[in-house]
Amino acid sequence: MKAIKSTSLKKVLKFTKPYRARYNAVIFFAISLSLFAALRPYLLKRTVDEYISPKDETGLLYYIIAMGAVLMLEVASQFYFVYWANWLGQDIVKDIREKLFSQISRFKMKFFDNEPVGKLVTRTVFDIESIARIFSQGLFMIISDLLKMIVILGFMFYMNWKLTFIVLLAMPVLLYATRIFQIKMKAAFEEVRAQISNLNTFVQERLTGMKIVQLFNREKIEYEKFKDINRKHNKAWLKNILYNSIFFPIADIISSITLGVIIWYGGLNILNGDNITTFGDLFAYTMFISMLFNPLRQIADKFNELQMGIIASDRVLELLDSEMKIQDAGTLTATHFKGNLNFKDVRFSYIEEEEVIKGINLDVKEGETIAIVGATGAGKSTIINLLNRFYEIDSGTICIDGTNINEFTLESLRKQIAVVLQDVFLFADTIYNNITLDDPNITREQVITAAKNIGVHNFIMSLPNGYDYNVKERGVMLSSGQRQLIAFLRAYVSNPSILILDEATSSIDTYSEELIQNATDTITQGRTSIVIAHRLATIINADKIIVMDKGKIVEAGSHYELINKDEGYYKNLYYSQFAVES
Incomplete structure (x- = not known):
């Protein structure tokens, strides 16, 4: 023994x-x-x-x-x-x-x-x-x-x-x-x-x-x-x-x-x-x-x-016994955010001593829609991960409405932030359960009303069994555009204070894009929204565009301010993409 x-x-x-x-x-x-x-x-x-x-x-x-x-x-x-x-x-x-x-x-x-x-x-x-x-x-x-x-x-x-x-x-x-x-x-x-x-x-x-x-x-x-x-x-x-x-x-x-x-x-x-x-x-x-x-x-x-x-x-x-859990020492319960965001000298690295976010400072006002653009690996999605506390920052502070996000409980913080990703994950379950995620506080009537508001109700009802249609593992029974629509509806019914769209329209068909654009206009109305976009044509109307390169913010302003900036990073990026699409 x-x-x-x-x-x-x-x-x-x-x-x-x-x-x-x-x-x-x-x-x-x-x-x-x-x-x-x-x-x-x-x-x-x-x-x-x-x-x-x-x-x-x-x-x-x-x-x-x-x-x-x-x-x-x-x-x-x-x-x-x-x-x-x-x-x-x-x-x-x-x-x-x-x-x-x-x-x-x-x-x-x-x-x-x-x-x-x-x-x-x-x-x-x-x-x-x-x-x-x-x-x-x-x-x-x-x-x-x-x-x-x-x-x-x-x-x-x-x-x-x-x-x-x-x-x-x-x-x-x-x-x-x-x-x-x-x-x-x-x-x-x-x-x-x-x-x-x-x-x-x-x-x-x-x-x-x-x-x-x-x-x-x-x-x-x-x-x-x-x-x-x-x-x-x-x-x-x-x-x-x-x-x-x-x-x-x-x-x-x-x-x-x-x-x-x-x-x-x-x-x-x-x-x-x-x-x-x-x-x-x-x-x-x-x-x-x-x-x-x-x-x-x-x-x-x-x-x-x-x-x-x-x-x-x-x-x-x-x-x-692992200590890999996110520290959840917050005592404040976030019931609703106005939506004022502040990143102050935030630094972060996935691998020690290899920073991917290099001391960024960013202010977002209540109700604003800001877009974050930049080349692959610039650190756009990392900002979203840090805001949701999927990773802990190395230094600096991130505040919502003037309060450090570490002071909120993880559950209440994430409940006030809805994210729509490019690669939508759906469970092998019905559309209805994938929308509500089995939240007992969300009723079928609320789901149907929300679907009608953002224009996806007819699409859902066109499927066999409608809201009870089983999408199978990872949602393989739906196209990428249809999965995106479900993800938008899932975010909308959760009634978040802050909305994040991470490359949500980068790989879908024209028909789905029109539905998603309409859904975007509805879902972003009256709430702080962050849009990470690869296709710059979709974020022209954003209140502010943040341009990132190699973990730093290199430019910030409206589309018209940045497009008129001589030798600007955004201007070069926009016209090079426009030329390719033409």
Whole structure:
């Protein structure tokens, strides 16, 4: 048991606190099971020696009834032990999974930038199931088996210490083999978990990017990569199988040899007329050896289940203990913003010492619509991420209505800011649920009214089942323009104080663009709006245009002010884009 990380096991056992009564009941039935299991062979010895040999039929009947009663109690203890241990394990897994999902959903975007989704799926699903096996197949089973072995040895010493001494001579060999097996299996399990994580990550990425795989004819290349990863996964499991194939036959041989020696030695004593051994002893020891060696042999297997669960728990606990959450120390609840924004000397870097926002200063007045333009990588979208606190700024301050955004609770801050992204994400659900995101405060009537206001109601009603149309995973049943319209409606019904449109019209058809332009005019009316645009023709009427280059604001003003600026960055950008489109 030294190889088990006691700190990890203690952390997992803390999750049993809400189920302390059930936990204690499992321990109670483990003790009962060991007592009743060891009592049966002892009763068999008494039956053979005191009633079968003297041919006492009445006494035999009583002992048979007693053995039947003990058997029923053992069965009942076995049932409750196994059922409650598994029940406890599943409830603990439920709690850990809920806590883990809650933790992950509050992580900084920086965490998701660096962690493969497949790896997180492995942690949330497969690793947590392994933790359940700590209770169903590992810890409690080991405790039960150890208790059973201790009680059995007590009965054996009480009955015949000389035969028991022979059994004990064989146990060090089995213990040594068990220890070697446990060390080898620990390394094998760690390799298996690593390969499962790699396999999940690869499959998840290729399924998500299947269109790219097929567009660039990479089916054979990706297939060969998959074969290589799958081969490594297979090799890891084969090593696991090999160790099991070696250990269990060795354990069976040791058990069989020990039983043979017991029968030989005890039989000679009986034949020689010694009183050291009786027929009842031989019957009982035949059962005792099996009951003693089988748990010892299985403890190695169950110990590996425990170790596999501990290894998995280390991965899960690492996420639970992670400090990657956005600090939510704010105490103010944002109920409504006027919409005055202020960025003061804001600096930010995704990678340390590689600034992407370099000391920008920006003021936006209540109700203004400002546009942010610039080349790819200029830092436009980063500003939006910082305003929503998806990332923490390195220095400077961001204020809304004169209050630092860090002073607001994250939930209330983000509830007042609606974002429409270029790449709209829709869940595999109905249009209605994708619009409301299951917010009980938004009614169907509000959704329909909002849809009519921004001109998308007819489009939705043209779909089968209208608002109850299932868009499937990622909204694949809709075009990019249709997904954008749903995103606009989703933002509109949330009634935000501040609206952000991040490249929301850059890759849609003409018809959808007209609908979206109408929707934009409606949704931005009377609220502070920030529009990040690639197509400059769409932001001519903005109150202010912010021009960014390499993380800095290089120009600011209205379209007409900037277009008349000699050798201006915006002017050159506008006319070069106009020439390309012409």
